[in-house]
Amino acid sequence: DAEITQSPRHKITETGRQVTLACHQTWNHNNMFWYRQDLGHGLRLIHYSYGVQDTNKGEVSDGYSVSRSNTEDLPLTLESAASSQTSVYFCASSSGLAEGNEQFFGPGTRLTVL
């Protein structure tokens, strides 16, 4: 069965370190998205991609970067982790073949920055 996976599921890091969160989907979807979930804010879009070599900034992109070298993967990098980036991170994908396709979400990565 097709799926979307994230790794690691839990990560503790220190302020200033570079961290990369992995997202891998086997749906062969064109669109991929990264969100962060914080209490009182719901899910907020960090970065998104509509295909290989395409990346776009979302609502809360400062301090984050992504790259899309193939269809399956969209890694999220925190260049220099800050305590404000402690959050739960979700990756999602959608086919992009038609408007209104639902997004499928990964299980999430809980990141703690000390």
Add this chain to the structure above:
Amino acid sequence: AQKVTQAQTEISVVEKEDVTLDCVYETRDTTYYLFWYKQPPSGELVFLIRRNSFDEQNEISGRYSWNFQKSTSSFNFTITASQVVDSAVYFCALSPEVGTYKYIFGTGTRLKVLA
């Protein structure tokens, strides 16, 4: 402005009660999509329903029903005869701007169903 408002932060009901979760959205687009997702205590996000802006028919799926009213920009979700397994955070989302595929999420409503 494009926005989704879920004014109910947390709702508690006793099992078998009916409960309605409110969702109000703002968009200037004439074509858009609305979604509901469920996030149980295990943390994953589960797709429940999609509705496009041209289809105002109410939808029923078992104990779940959705009421879409463009006149009030609302897309409310009702659970009939709630069960403990319905305890979760529920998110409403808007996908405006044809061709962008992005979502704007509400802040979610935490539903607690007490036995």
